[in-house]
Amino acid sequence: MKPCIPLLEKLFNKNYNLIDGTDEIFELDLALWEYKTLSKKELINRSAYFKSVDSIETIHYKLCNLQNLEEVYKESSFRAKSFFLNGKYSTGYATHGLFPYRGKFHPQLIRALLNILGVKQGELVLDPMAGSATVSVEANLLGINSISVDISPLCELIGKVKTFALNLDIKILEKITNNQSILLTKLKKDNIPQYFISSKDNKKKRYYEIILLAYLDAVGFSKRKASPVEQLFYQVLRRYVTTIKYFQAAKEKIALKIGNSKIIQGNALDLPIDDDSIDAIITSPPYSFAIDYLKNDLEQLKYLGASIPKLRQMMIGLQGKCVDDKLAIYFDKMEQVIREMKRVTKNNAPIVMIVGTNNIQTKGVNLEKEILKIAKRQGLEFELNLKKPIKGLQNTMKEESILFFTNKK
Numbered sequence: 202m203k204p205c206i207p208l209l210e211k212l213f214n215k216n217y218n219l220i221d222g223t224d225e226i227f228e229l230d231l232a233l234w235e236y237k238t239l240s241k242k243e244l245i246n247r248s249a250y251f252k253s254v255d256s257i258e259t260i261h262y263k264l265c266n267l268q269n270l271e272e273v274y275k276e277s278s279f280r281a282k283s284f285f286l287n288g289k290y291s292t293g294y295a296t297h298g299l300f301p302y303r304g305k306f307h308p309q310l311i312r313a314l315l316n317i318l319g320v321k322q323g324e325l326v327l328d329p330m331a332g333s334a335t336v337s338v339e340a341n342l343l344g345i346n347s348i349s350v351d352i353s354p355l356c357e358l359i360g361k362v363k364t365f366a367l368n369l370d371i372k373i374l375e376k377i378t379n380n381q382s383i384l385l386t387k388l389k390k391d392n393i394p395q396y397f398i399s400s401k402d403n404k405k406k407r408y409y410e411i412i413l414l415a416y417l418d419a420v421g422f423s424k425r426k427a428s429p430v431e432q433l434f435y436q437v438l439r440r441y442v443t444t445i446k447y448f449q450a451a452k453e454k455i456a457l458k459i460g461n462s463k464i465i466q467g468n469a470l471d472l473p474i475d476d477d478s479i480d481a482i483i484t485s486p487p488y489s490f491a492i493d494y495l496k497n498d499l500e501q502l503k504y505l506g507a508s509i510p511k512l513r514q515m516m517i518g519l520q521g522k523c524v525d526d527k528l529a530i531y532f533d534k535m536e537q538v539i540r541e542m543k544r545v546t547k548n549n550a551p552i553v554m555i556v557g558t559n560n561i562q563t564k565g566v567n568l569e570k571e572i573l574k575i576a577k578r579q580g581l582e583f584e585l586n587l588k589k590p591i592k593g594l595q596n597t598m599k600e601e602s603i604l605f606f607t608n609k610k
Contacts, residue, residue, distance in 0.1 A: 212236070217244070218252045220262060220290045227589045227603075231313040238317055247343055249312035260455055261312065264342075265294045267451035273298070273443050276436050295342055295448055296363040299441055300418045302333035302356075303492055306485065306555070310589070311339040314483055314603075318551040320345050322460070324480040329469040329542060330517070334360030334462075336483050341367055341460040348474065350467045352515050354505045355417070355498050360464035362414045365407045368459045371449045377408050378442055385434050388416045393505050415441045417501045424500060468515060470537045474545045477610075482542050485555040486535060486572065487517050495519065524564050532571055539572075539579045548610040552581060557591065557601035569602040581606040 209219065212233055219232055232250035239247060244254050252262045270289050274282040285293035291309040292298075320326055322344035328336035331349035333356060340347040341364055349360045378384065387394060397406070397413060418441075419434040426433070452459070467473050487494060495502065495513055502509060513519050517534045521527035542552055554576070556569040569586070577583060584605040591600055 216255045218254075219250055220252045222290065223250045225590065227587060230587060231310070231317065234317045235313060238319070243316075247312075247316050249309045249316065260457070261290070261309075263455050264451050264457070265290050267454060268294055268444075268447040273440060273447060276440065296338055296366045296444065297335065298444055299363055299366065300333065300359050300414055302359060303494075303497055305333045306335040308335055308339050311336055311483060312343065314553055315340060315343055315345060315481075318481050318483075318553065320481045322458070325478065326481045326483065327474065327479045327542075327545065328484045329472055329482065329538065330484050330487060331360060331464075332356055332485075332487075334363055334464060337462045337464065338363050338367065341462055342457065344458045344460045346461045348463045348465065348479075350465045350469060350472060350474075352466065352468055352512065353494065353498065353502070354466055354507050355501045357464055357466040358410060358414055358417075358505070360462075361407065362411050364462035364464060366411060366445045367448070367452075369408070369445070369449070371446050374408055374411065374442060374445060378412065378438060381435055381438060384412050384438075385416070385431060388413065388434075389430070391504075398506070411441060411445070412438060417504065420500050420504065421498075469517070469541065470534060472541045472545055476544055477547050479546045479550060481550055482546060482552040483555075484542075484553070486538070486568070488557060488559070493519070524562070528563065528566055531568075532575065535572055536575050536579070539576055539581070543579055543581060543608055543610075546608045548608065550608045552576075552606040552608055554604045554606070555589075555601055556604060569604065573604060576604070576606055580609065582609045 212229070213219070213236055217236065223229065223232060228250060235244065235248050235250060241254055244251055245257055245259050248259050249261060251259050253259060266289075268289075270286055270293055274285055285298055291307050294308070297308045315326065320340070320343075323346065325346045325348065326336060326340045327348045327350070328334070329350045331337065331351040334349040337347040337349040337360060351357060351360070393413070397410070415438040416434055419430050419437045422428070422433045422437065423430045451457075465473060494516060495509060499509070502512070517538070518527065518531050520530045546552060554572060556572055558566075558568045560567070573583060573586075584607060587603040587605070589601045589603055
């Protein structure tokens, strides 16, 4: 009997080692795609799923191991600590852990997609429904420029903080956060301080936005834990500063070049972006049938002065009285969004949409199938549907579809 050759030895050069835990089928698909697409040097510098290439550790592996997540999450709950430590290569690195946002992308997946799509340093990638700006952060780590657009002022703030924190002076941040009790006194109001509303936009303000986001994180944390905001604010702010401090040290050690970001509070139905200016799009339509983003972020949005009724009328998936009505409005808006994505991208630009369906709440209507029809109707050329399972007994969605298109003009 012939001995069986292990699958990984069949797929990859024996001197190319995957990061521990890369065992899902979709991850192996993406790793193999990286392996076939990137040069040896690019695999070392850019890959998402490789630990080492010919005994040389990859940049992603080094970065994730230089950040000392044990120290970052030492005051966190066992559940939170376990989540980020277990996901240190997939979601717990760089600034992704600041203000964990429901329904956000796994950063490691986005890194792989940027590689597979062939987006290079200095090129421009867009997420028109950006949420917490995971695409921008991951693009910036690869030296790629990015634009994130989202209708929510909270998402705008999260995106600004996460991208700014990639490239700041840690000494300034530590100095500003020395007296946390004074900071808390200034922030603990019914509404956002006027300082953050003023039209004046300078670098010092960016540092204070980190503190503002930590406060809003503590507000949400307080509601979930029924604990005082004061106590949680100090804990969250220390975690933010420690996260950024360790990332900055790691970035300097491996000489990471950070791309530029533009974070915009805007509408995906009418993007404030020039025609034919975007090299690639990676996005995910809101999972509004599974997550009510307004209800989830209500306290923070009120504090920021957002008009909740106005946002409800603008956010995709939150309009309509019955399921049929909601779906009709949802698909109409998605048609407009996809039309805009086609307008702003260059000829032959890749577009990836990650879509999942909560079949119970949509009464069996499959969102990805309908979005695929809309994309084809708008002239996008369909390339591939890669299935990604969603783990966890409490998840109402069991898988997502990663839909690949090309904009043929």
